[in-house]
Amino acid sequence: MNRTTTSPFDIKSASIQGLSLVLRSANLGVIEADLAARVASAGDLFTNAPVLINVAALTADGTADKLELTRLINLLRRHTMRAVGIVGAKGLLLKQAQALGLMEEEEIQPRPRPRTAEPEPEPAQVSVPAAAAGAAAPAQATAVATADLFGDTAVAAPPMAAPAPEPAASAAPATEAQTAPTRVIDRPLRSGQRVYARGGDLVVLGLVSHGAEVIADGNIHVYGPLRGRAIAGANGDAEARIFAAAMEPELISIAGTYRTTDKPLADDVLGKPAQVRLDGDKMLIEPLKS
Structure with a gap:
């Protein structure tokens, strides 16, 4: 369907800033007391904040089903926070969360800051006797291992018949594309x-x-x-x-x-x-x- 300017709405991707409540205990009494103290000292930082309830640690230690989810959601609401999703829930707790209108979310790992790959040292010039030239030639066509953009793993580059400066020059734009401008x-x-x-x-x-x-x-x-x-x-x-x-x-x-x-x-x-x-x-x- 071809959309025109007369369409009553647009659908676009968006993201919002929110909070992640990472639970290490299912004891609502302890959570309530600690939350009240933190909210009191945080000014309006938490006011109207969307919250993801992260129960991954409770799921791992087998205490997730002891969490009184409805009571926790009401507790957050009393402090003007709004539970919008749940992370790490399984089984009965996940079904309860979905029935309460919470979205199931994946745990988001922090993204490492992109690092510029260090230039590789120039290969040393080695004199090869004429008799050994035939043996040395195949080595020039061997795949070269180069660092990836973050310097974490080795990536096999295509075989090259001879060293060429172009790949090194093209690596810089790829790295820059990973870094948002200030x-x-x-x-x-x-x-x-x-x-x-x-x-x-x-x-x-x-x-x-x-x-x-x-x-x-x-x-x-x-x-x-x-x-x-x-x-x-x-x-x-x-x-x-x-x-x-x-x-x-x-x-x-x-x-x-x-x-x-x-x-x-x-x-x-x-x-x-x-x-x-x-x-x-x-x-x-x-x-x-x-």
């Missing part, structure tokens, strides 16, 4: 504004006001006061960092590990140039020194 915002962000750099870094050349939110799958650089919320490594990149010329955030988060500033930052970073990074599960906020 998104640059050259204006201050006011309260209520939200910017997301999907697949790459975010640079803000000014103020991020209270109530504004900056999100990136990579690093976040704020060349001004950071007074709103900053969420780096949104797709699970634990190597992402947050940099600010004046660190005064409402909330900072890297790869799901977050901290609010209800407890003031240390004097050596509050309102000063600083960076935020993860060391394992620990969040570090450090001064930037020239």
Whole structure:
């Protein structure tokens, strides 16, 4: 069917930012107390947030069927969060989730940040005696092992009759295609504004006001006061960092590990140039020194 401009709607792909509630216990009493404490310290971070309930750990240890799913959904609703899907459920729990309108979702593994493949060293020039030339010739047609885009595995390249520079030159565009361009915002962000750099870094050349939110799958650089919320490594990149010329955030988060500033930052970073990074599960906020 040929669509025209008179069509009453369009269907397009879209994605939304949400939360994953990764359960390690089916005890709703313990979950309720901990959730209340976290919500109280997180401001409006969780307000109206869609939530995936991840029960993979409960399924693995055999306690998933003890989870009171309806009660958990109501608990999230009381804290203005909306359960939209379930991850890792099987059997009766999965059927119950589907009956309650939850989507079955696959667990999403964090994507590694693309790395540029290092250039291979030039082969050494070796003099081959004329008598051995016939034996050496077949070696030139042997398949060459080259690193893939992420440097994790070896990929067999087609046999080549002689070394040629073209494949090495064409490797760079393939690597660049895997890296999203850095998104640059050259204006201050006011309260209520939200910017997301999907697949790459975010640079803000000014103020991020209270109530504004900056999100990136990579690093976040704020060349001004950071007074709103900053969420780096949104797709699970634990190597992402947050940099600010004046660190005064409402909330900072890297790869799901977050901290609010209800407890003031240390004097050596509050309102000063600083960076935020993860060391394992620990969040570090450090001064930037020239």
